[in-house]
Amino acid sequence: MKIIITGASGMVGQAALIESLDSPTVSEILIINRKSIELKHPKLKELLIADYSEIPFHTDKFIGYDGCLHCMGISAVGIDEIDYTKITFGYSKILFDSLLKINPDMKIIYVSGAGTDSTEKGNYMWARIKGKTENYLLNLGFKDAYAFRPGIILPEKGVKSKTAWYNAMYSILRPVFPLIKKMKGTIGSSDLGKAMLSLLKKPIALKIIDPLQIKNLAKNFTENDL
8 A cells, every 4th residue: 555644743643654664565755844853764655745735736646556544733722713724624624625626536534623513603712623624524525435533542662742731641641641531532653553444455344443443343354454
């Protein structure tokens, strides 16, 4: 497979990238970032775009890819609805529209989060906008598309959050990670990456994937499955 990953500097994107680099079934990875992650690997290519509104000018770079793991996201803390909508829905829409023009057979996975509001009418701004983004993707016309809704993600294999206090908390809690990981709604970052790769090659009917389903997909993951 040849895949595209967005948000590779964040925790979710890092998880997707690490598992993709480790998998022999992934032959090439194009990451789309604002800044270089400064990683060299034979599989890895990097497209640096300062503003996602520029994506339509780079569609020639997306030709030949089989899937996209859209892991880019921001916290809703301290940001107003207009800006959050622009980044979460607006930039995602630009990416999805551009990929659809290049290859409607491409398989897309968008990572939103537990609590996302599919009705787009709830009280929480972030949940409504992520729900709008999910709905747009799932009805756009790709051959296959999924919305991942992870809950608490425990960092593994060197994955780090971009938020300093998250990393401090994870450091304190690391000795009890095995117990926390058994909790409903909690997954390891490795499971998240494996589950996404599994769906790129083995589609399922369910399109909104919750933490338990992520765990099940990862549990059943083997290279033979891919």
